[in-house]
Amino acid sequence: MNSWRHGALAQGLLRCHDCSALWPVSLEGHHCPRCGAPLHSRTPHSLTRTWALLLTSALLMLPANLLPIMRVTMLSSQGDASTILGGVIELTKHGLWGIAIVVLAASILIPVGKILALASLLIAIQFGKATNLRQKMVMFRIVHWIGRWSMLDIFVVGILVALVQFGNLAYIVGQTGALAFAGVVVFTMLAANTLDTRLIWDRHLQEASIGSET
Amino acid sequence: MNALQPDNRIACHECDLLMQRPQIQGDQVVNCPRCGSRLISSHPNSAERSLALALAGLILLLPANLFPVLTLEVLGRQQEQTIFSSAMVLYRDGLALVALAVLLFAILVPLCKLLLLTYLSGALHLRRRWPLLPLAMRSYQHLDQWGMLEVYLIAVLVSVVKLVDIADVHPGLGLYSLGALIAVTALSSSQLDPDLFWHQIADLGDPVERVETGHE
Ligand SMILES: [Zn+2]
Numbered sequence: 429m430n431s432w433r434h435g436a437l438a439q440g441l442l443r444c445h446d447c448s449a450l451w452p453v454s455l456e457g458h459h460c461p462r463c464g465a466p467l468h469s470r471t472p473h474s475l476t477r478t479w480a481l482l483l484t485s486a487l488l489m490l491p492a493n494l495l496p497i498m499r500v501t502m503l504s505s506q507g508d509a510s511t512i513l514g515g516v517i518e519l520t521k522h523g524l525w526g527i528a529i530v531v532l533a534a535s536i537l538i539p540v541g542k543i544l545a546l547a548s549l550l551i552a553i554q555f556g557k558a559t560n561l562r563q564k565m566v567m568f569r570i571v572h573w574i575g576r577w578s579m580l581d582i583f584v585v586g587i588l589v590a591l592v593q594f595g596n597l598a599y600i601v602g603q604t605g606a607l608a609f610a611g612v613v614v615f616t617m618l619a620a621n622t623l624d625t626r627l628i629w630d631r632h633l634q635e636a637s638i639g640s641e642t
Numbered sequence: 643m644n645a646l647q648p649d650n651r652i653a654c655h656e657c658d659l660l661m662q663r664p665q666i667q668g669d670q671v672v673n674c675p676r677c678g679s680r681l682i683s684s685h686p687n688s689a690e691r692s693l694a695l696a697l698a699g700l701i702l703l704l705p706a707n708l709f710p711v712l713t714l715e716v717l718g719r720q721q722e723q724t725i726f727s728s729a730m731v732l733y734r735d736g737l738a739l740v741a742l743a744v745l746l747f748a749i750l751v752p753l754c755k756l757l758l759l760t761y762l763s764g765a766l767h768l769r770r771r772w773p774l775l776p777l778a779m780r781s782y783q784h785l786d787q788w789g790m791l792e793v794y795l796i797a798v799l800v801s802v803v804k805l806v807d808i809a810d811v812h813p814g815l816g817l818y819s820l821g822a823l824i825a826v827t828a829l830s831s832s833q834l835d836p837d838l839f840w841h842q843i844a845d846l847g848d849p850v851e852r853v854e855t856g857h858e
């Protein structure tokens with residue numbers, strides 16, 4: 429039983445990414461007659477583009493975590509540069525464990541987990557065995573949904589800088605770490621968008637059909 | 643329907659499984675039998691519900707942006723903060739791109755989403771063939787994930803926790819409006835039936851000539 433025949437592409441159809449209409453594969457590269465979106469049976473250069481965006485995000489993780497995202501100046505302390513991890517530690521010192529865990533998750537665990545999860549999917553498509561596909565899809569959906577929550581710390585910096593402006597008494601200034609961190613969030617979101625999950629199924633069904641022939 | 647377009651079948655966007663279009667009645671959710679992705683989220687009257695929610699959202703957007711979200715009080719001096727000012731201070735600090743990100747994700751994208759949804763659901767409700775409906779629907783779908791109001795709300799709460807030891811923080815009218823706006827936009831996303839919208843847009847008139855030639 430060749431299950432790859434159940435795919436739309438295997439039956440000569442492609443699905444419009446934007447309006448989900450089905451068209452013959454001969455329209456590949458043309459624009460969708462219903463909505464005008466470019467038609468592709470699979471996202472073009474999906475793997476290369478996802479790798480490029482992932483590597484960019486991984487590199488930006490370094491300045492995002494090493495450089496300060498803001499500098500706090502108060503009467504007592506002068507010009508405390510605060511990194512993301514420093515901010516989390518500061519929260520735990522004040523006993524605010526709940527909020528510290530939320531910030532830690534949004535700012536460090538989610539971006540790192542997201543980069544690793546997408547990389548593992550890419551490796552599975554290109555080199556590995558495409559097994560446990562339903563689990564992989566669940567992982568992908570979580571990664572796709574959760575990515576935007578990493579903007580949390582950027583918004584916090586904006587709010588704190590806007591609020592704490594009391595002349596020489598107390599003020600907060602945004603720092604370049606915030607730029608690198610915003611870059612990580614945007615690039616990982618774009619990476620999840622360009623990864624075409626249908627390639628995982630293609631790989632799996634290819635393996636299955638080779639396995640059944642030999 | 644167009645002869646080129648076998649509309650009795652649908653394909654999964656995540657695993658490419660081709661299947662018969664299921665019979666749908668009322669509010670119903672259909673998931674892909676192979677990979678579990680959401681295929682159809684059916685809501686009859688989706689256009690009417692979306693129109694009402696989008697208009698409510700546009701009204702709430704005004705106080706959410708015009709009134710201060712938080713006010714900080716230190717030694718009798720007050721500092722107010724709006725969503726817009728939290729973007730502008732980053733621009734002042736030389737972080738133009740970060741300011742742009744906040745401006746886009748917390749103000750412009752939510753605004754554009756509501757405007758597009760009002761335009762689309764208005765056209766579908768009134769059955770008017772307004773221009774560029776397919777482009778509006780595509781733009782809405784692509785913008786969807788970049789609206790981050792609920793993330794902003796959590797950021798406000800984190801900021802309150804960080805500041806509450808040092809100074810007096812007061813919530814403003816902007817914060818309550820923001821909460822209501824998030825409730826309305828979340829409801830409008832859940833009530834949107836993209837499949838129905840696309841069919842209604844196609845029924846209103848074919849925007850691209852190529853389909854006309856396929857018909858007659
Ligand atoms: Zn289309």
Ligand SMILES: [Zn+2]
Pocket residue numbers: 654655656657658659674675676677678679
């Ligand atoms: Zn599927």
